[in-house]
Amino acid sequence: MDVVQIDHTLVDVMVVDREHRRSIGRPWLTLAVDVASRAVIGFTVSLENPSALSVSRVLSHAVVPKTSWLADRELGVWGARTNRVISAVSLALSLSLILFQLVLYGF
Secondary structure, eight states, rough: OOOOEEEEEEOSOOOEOOOTTOEEOOOOOEEEETTTTOEEEEEEEEEOOOOHHHHHHHHHHHSSSOOOHHHTTOOOOOSSOOOOOOOOOHHHHHHHHHHHHHHHHHH
């Protein structure tokens, strides 16, 4: 990894309270992407607005080994650069499933 880009996006999902089903807000997704391989190497989801804290969280997630986490999801990209490229459709589907699980099971 020579160059990593970090970006934030407001997710088009409404998080609701488990008990009363009241809206809590829309989560922010912060991604760290390796420019050479275009692989997502780290992410974080938060209800807080983007900040230095969200950048530090995504960088922390990018550098720690995720072997068991990736194996559970049958993904093969982590750590150093690989020749694999995650397509936009695959990425969108994966993130949708992750967000669905976060909403379903709570943060």
